Amino acid sequence: xxxxxxxxxxxxxxxxxxxxxxxxxxxxxxxxxxxxxxxxxxxxxxxxxxxxxxxxxxxxxxxxxxxxxxxxxxxxxxxxxxxxxxxxxxxxxxxxxxxxxxxxxxxxxxxxxxxxxxxxxxxxxxxxxxxxxxxxxxxxxxxxxxxxxxxxxxxxxxxxxxxxxxxxxxxxxxxxxxxxxxxxxxxxxxxxxxxxxxxxxxxxxxxxxxxxxxxxxxxxxxxxxxxxxxxxxxxxxxxxxxxxxxxxxxxxxxxxxxxxxxxxxxxxxxxxxxxxxxxxx
Amino acid sequence: xxxxxxxxxxxxxxxxxxxxxxxxxxxxxxxxxxxxxxxxxxxxxxxxxxxxxxxxxxxxxxxxxxxxxxxxxxxxxxxxxxxxxxxxxxxxxxxxxxxxxxxxxxxxxxxxxxxxxxxxxxxxxxxxxxxxxxxxxxxxxxxxxxxxxxxxxxxxxxx
Amino acid sequence: xxxxxxxxxxxxxxxxxxxxxxxxxxxxxxxxxxxxxxxxxxxxxxxxxxxxxxxxxxxxxxxxxxxxxxxxxxxxxxxxxxxxxxxxxxxxxxxxxxxxxxxxxxxxxxxxxxxxxxxxxxxxx
Numbered sequence: 001x002x003x004x005x006x007x008x009x010x011x012x013x014x015x016x017x018x019x020x021x022x023x024x025x026x027x028x029x030x031x032x033x034x035x036x037x038x039x040x041x042x043x044x045x046x047x048x049x050x051x052x053x054x055x056x057x058x059x060x061x062x063x064x065x066x067x068x069x070x071x072x073x074x075x076x077x078x079x080x081x082x083x084x085x086x087x088x089x090x091x092x093x094x095x096x097x098x099x100x101x102x103x104x105x106x107x108x109x110x111x112x113x114x115x116x117x118x119x120x121x122x123x124x125x126x127x128x129x130x131x132x133x134x135x136x137x138x139x140x141x142x143x144x145x146x147x148x149x150x151x152x153x154x155x156x157x158x159x160x161x162x163x164x165x166x167x168x169x170x171x172x173x174x175x176x177x178x179x180x181x182x183x184x185x186x187x188x189x190x191x192x193x194x195x196x197x198x199x200x201x202x203x204x205x206x207x208x209x210x211x212x213x214x215x216x217x218x219x220x221x222x223x224x225x226x227x228x229x230x231x232x233x234x235x236x237x238x239x240x241x242x243x244x245x246x247x248x249x250x251x252x253x254x255x256x257x258x259x260x261x262x263x264x265x266x267x268x269x270x271x272x273x274x275x276x277x278x279x280x281x
Numbered sequence: 282x283x284x285x286x287x288x289x290x291x292x293x294x295x296x297x298x299x300x301x302x303x304x305x306x307x308x309x310x311x312x313x314x315x316x317x318x319x320x321x322x323x324x325x326x327x328x329x330x331x332x333x334x335x336x337x338x339x340x341x342x343x344x345x346x347x348x349x350x351x352x353x354x355x356x357x358x359x360x361x362x363x364x365x366x367x368x369x370x371x372x373x374x375x376x377x378x379x380x381x382x383x384x385x386x387x388x389x390x391x392x393x394x395x396x397x398x399x400x401x402x403x404x405x406x407x408x409x410x411x412x413x414x415x416x417x418x419x420x421x422x423x424x425x426x427x428x429x430x431x432x433x434x435x436x437x438x439x440x
Numbered sequence: 441x442x443x444x445x446x447x448x449x450x451x452x453x454x455x456x457x458x459x460x461x462x463x464x465x466x467x468x469x470x471x472x473x474x475x476x477x478x479x480x481x482x483x484x485x486x487x488x489x490x491x492x493x494x495x496x497x498x499x500x501x502x503x504x505x506x507x508x509x510x511x512x513x514x515x516x517x518x519x520x521x522x523x524x525x526x527x528x529x530x531x532x533x534x535x536x537x538x539x540x541x542x543x544x545x546x547x548x549x550x551x552x553x554x555x556x557x558x559x560x561x562x563x564x565x
Binding site: 076081157158160161162163165166167169170173174175 | 524532538539541549551552554555
């Protein structure tokens with residue numbers, strides 16, 4: 001009934017390595033309870049069978065399922081805060097100087113999940129861009145279910161409690177029944193697309209800023225390289241890439257260089273490399 | 282403004298889920314399982330009344346075992362240490378939380394009463410002048426728990 | 441300072457702020473909180489305030505605290521089931537710094553306090 005010590009150790013090591021989550025001993029029941037639906041979903045007879053198969057033949061999709069099952073609702077508004085502060089204090093002032101003729105910036109929330117990051121970006125731009133400037137935000141996710149949720153832009157009470165200042169809740173949301181919906185003047189600038197970052201990406205105009213956070217952690221090195229290469233093609237030469245706090249391009253893709261951005265770091269394509277130039281991989 | 286206010290079973294289910302994840306089951310291992318059995322016997326009833334532009338009650342009902350378990354989760358103590366006062370306080374707060382969220386879905390201008398908790402079976406007899414408009418019935422670890430909304434009949438007639 | 445007429449809710453809030461190394465004083469309603477504050481030489485850094493309470497309610501408490509220069513440094517956070525947009529606006533206009541709607545998870549409460557600069561970086565998870 002309860003997970004064996006070996007299985008628990010396997011799952012602990014996986015989530016520690018990939019998501020920096022530490023499972024204390026004694027949480028076997030928790031792992032078991034969370035993995036029962038996952039095992040059922042992939043058609044395994046039991047959690048034990050599911051884990052045995054995975055240990056015999058590792059596969060990233062099932063690993064991701066485990067990590068998702070063990071990460072409780074990590075989606076906060078302005079998650080980690082610092083990248084948004086860096087956007088306001090460092091990135092936008094620079095873009096405002098360099099994009100003076102177009103007066104428009106384009107941002108991409110890659111792996112946008114239920115949309116909190118894309119709308120947090122919209123709030124940031126709404127408050128930080130000078131008057132007369134326009135912005136466009138694209139969110140993308142591999143799950144069509146998540147795309148639907150993000151497009152609906154409706155959040156529960158518990159969800160709007162997470163990291164969203166009350167002043168912004170009342171300013172940028174409207175109450176709809178039991179939920180809160182992002183106001184139309186923000187939604188107008190935000191769109192969502194179904195996209196698999198590991199496959200060749202559709203042609204689109206490049207972005208000034210890309211948020212690709214807590215995505216690379218799920219992939220092996222070869223896939224990380226492929227994703228970073230795909231993304232580089234869609235980043236403007238003087239654009240900015242933000243990764244999750246536990247992620248880096250260092251040792252994976254030398255085309256990027258790490259730069260300070262406020263109290264955090266961002267990544268920019270090395271000036272020697274003509275960004276956007278198709279680097280066939 | 283319409284007085285035909287809809288707080289559906291789905292709305293109640295969502296509130297329940299939020300209460301569970303926040304206080305009763307933060308690790309997500311022991312959810313309320315919906316059974317739909319509105320005849321299940323309950324021994325503890327916690328009620329908040331809503332007045333103003335809408336008149337009615339929100340009732341949180343459960344077995345004594347479930348009530349002790351709720352109180353233990355809130356107060357971080359063992360279920361067998363829980364006193365009657367603890368049950369009354371915790372169940373009152375649970376009804377208050379759900380009631381507050383329900384109120385926000387009703388027409389503007391409603392007020393919420395302080396909760397009343399009774400340790401006695403059968404809720405309907407306390408509100409003979411109200412009709413149930415929605416309810417969520419289920420079990421938590423095998424113990425009956427329900428949340429139901431009752432609208433005062435008098436108001437419906439005069440509306 | 442934790443002000444709520446529910447002892448259970450005070451317990452939960454005390455447990456959360458204890459994790460951030462706050463020592464909490466409890467009050468069962470706004471009047472009790474005001475009476476306690478009047479006797480204290482050191483003003484608490486933070487007050488978590490329920491809205492619907494007997495005697496002096498949370499909104500009245502916030503208004504009174506804001507009118508009192510001695511208590512100007514206190515950070516005021518409403519923690520309540522009142523969740524209409526208009527109510528949140530009222531509380532912010534009266535001088536509340538943040539607003540947490542019940543039910544809240546421990547993580548959500550800590551994130552809100554982090555917004556107010558009350559959580560050392562790294563303690564947020």
